Amino acid sequence: MPANATLLNGAPPTGGDVRARPPDEIVAMIEKSDLRGRGGAGYPLAKKIAAVRDAAKATGRAPLVIANAYDADPDSPLSRTLIKHSPLGVLRGTMIAAVAVGAREAIVYLHPKAEDERRALESELAKLEGSLGGVLISVALGPGGFMGGEESALMNVLESKRAMARQRPPYPASLGVEQRPTLISSAETLAWLPHILERGVRADSKLVSVTGAVRSPGVYEVALGATLAEILDAAGGVIGELKGIHVGGPTGGILSATRRGTRLDFDELRAAGTHMGSGQIRAIAEGTCIVAEAAKLFAYLAKETCGICVPCRVGTARVQGILESVQSQLGRDEDTKWLGELGDHMEQFSLCGFGITAPSILRTTMYEFAEDYRAHIEDHRCPTGSCKPVRARRYETMVQP
Numbered sequence: 418m419p420a421n422a423t424l425l426n427g428a429p430p431t432g433g434d435v436r437a438r439p440p441d442e443i444v445a446m447i448e449k450s451d452l453r454g455r456g457g458a459g460y461p462l463a464k465k466i467a468a469v470r471d472a473a474k475a476t477g478r479a480p481l482v483i484a485n486a487y488d489a490d491p492d493s494p495l496s497r498t499l500i501k502h503s504p505l506g507v508l509r510g511t512m513i514a515a516v517a518v519g520a521r522e523a524i525v526y527l528h529p530k531a532e533d534e535r536r537a538l539e540s541e542l543a544k545l546e547g548s549l550g551g552v553l554i555s556v557a558l559g560p561g562g563f564m565g566g567e568e569s570a571l572m573n574v575l576e577s578k579r580a581m582a583r584q585r586p587p588y589p590a591s592l593g594v595e596q597r598p599t600l601i602s603s604a605e606t607l608a609w610l611p612h613i614l615e616r617g618v619r620a621d622s623k624l625v626s627v628t629g630a631v632r633s634p635g636v637y638e639v640a641l642g643a644t645l646a647e648i649l650d651a652a653g654g655v656i657g658e659l660k661g662i663h664v665g666g667p668t669g670g671i672l673s674a675t676r677r678g679t680r681l682d683f684d685e686l687r688a689a690g691t692h693m694g695s696g697q698i699r700a701i702a703e704g705t706c707i708v709a710e711a712a713k714l715f716a717y718l719a720k721e722t723c724g725i726c727v728p729c730r731v732g733t734a735r736v737q738g739i740l741e742s743v744q745s746q747l748g749r750d751e752d753t754k755w756l757g758e759l760g761d762h763m764e765q766f767s768l769c770g771f772g773i774t775a776p777s778i779l780r781t782t783m784y785e786f787a788e789d790y791r792a793h794i795e796d797h798r799c800p801t802g803s804c805k806p807v808r809a810r811r812y813e814t815m816v817q818p
């Protein structure tokens with residue numbers, strides 16, 4: 418697997434004399450590089466920049482750039498790794514994005530626990546007297562919690578409100594922080610910009626956090642298009658027999674080991690029923706109960722939901738309840754139907770990516786590990802023998818047929 422290690426290899430380039438380049442030329446170079454947002458959804462950066470510039474022109478409001486370095490998934494510290502490796506690379510990328518949209522101000526947004534990274538950025542900024550290429554850059558801390566990294570919750574946080582999502586449209590590009598056109602991009606996305614401007618490279622690698630049953634867990638830069646099997650090998654290989662691969666972090670689906678040939682590609686992962694998400698790739702060993710894994714994930718999501726929309730606030734709690742009942746040998750035949758319906762409802766009607774993507778956990782596990790569900794529900798036993806009951810009674814708030 419060719420890993421170009423562009424972002425984690427050596428000192429970051431300067432990006433040249435950015436101010437001397439017309440913004441249209443910068444956008445054209447970004448477009449040519451094929452840079453898609455690394456924060457999870459893979460939206461092309463050049464399109465987002467164009468939308469912010471258009472909105473700034475139309476409204477006359479000063480645009481703003483935010484480098485999202487929050488790392489909402491605590492097991493996938495991609496931005497932290499980048500900042501540790503090269504705080505200046507992240508700051509330069511943020512400055513280039515600001516020049517491209519015509520902003521004079523930018524913010525690097527961090528998790529409150531990222532104290533070392535905050536110090537590293539502030540120390541670079543002190544040397545630069547707070548501004549780089551004429552752009553004033555500051556550091557802001559999020560609230561903690563998974564939703565703090567979601568872009569519309571992040572805007573609320575920067576306006577001193579609670580980290581709850583906002584209805585979109587309007588998108589941040591047109592109506593962002595304090596109603597300013599706002600470019601919100603992952604720090605990893607922006608860290609590509611000095612490389613693209615100086616060397617005209619294609620953005621063809623991705624940082625991933627390889628966790629779980631592998632010999633050398635950690636953050637790796639791998640080629641986009643590498644197979645999941647190659648990525649697990651890059652992390653020292655799987656310990657024992659592989660049962661599944663959990664891709665995309667807390668809202669990501671779990672693929673069976675037979676799908677280890679799936680490629681790390683925004684579209685291919687979606688077609689496989691999961692997504693790039695937080696960039697975490699977790700190896701799950703044989704002997705692990707997938708029902709228990711799904712229950713654990715939904716317990717986490719039910720705790721982390723911002724709760725502003727009903728499909729997700731109620732859906733995560735009900736799915737957690739049903740999965741924990743199944744895990745505790747209290748399952749019923751109709752549970753799979755209920756899980757399917759709750760998942761459909763969350764996916765169709767949730768307000769933000771959290772609730773829209775979380776059902777991928779249900780889709781993938783119920784389809785690819787159907788035997789784990791069947792044994793629990795029909796035979797009232799865990800096929801791996803590893804499940805411990807977590808509930809003494811069923812979750813019965815729903816009207817059941």
Ligand SMILES: Cc1cc2nc3c(=O)[nH]c(=O)nc-3n(C[C@H](O)[C@H](O)[C@H](O)COP(=O)(O)O)c2cc1C
Nearest residue numbers: 454455456485488489566567568602603606770771
């Ligand atoms: C629950 C949740 C948490 C998120 N956390 C992060 C995060 O920590 N860092 C990040 O860059 N994007 C995160 N995102 C995605 C952002 O909402 C947004 O799409 C992203 O920052 C845009 O950057 P990109 O275009 O470079 O991908 C999260 C999304 C969701 C739904």
Ligand code: SF4
Nearest residue numbers: 582724726729769772
């Ligand atoms: S989907 Fe969940 S996290 Fe997102 S707005 Fe709705 S309640 Fe909040």
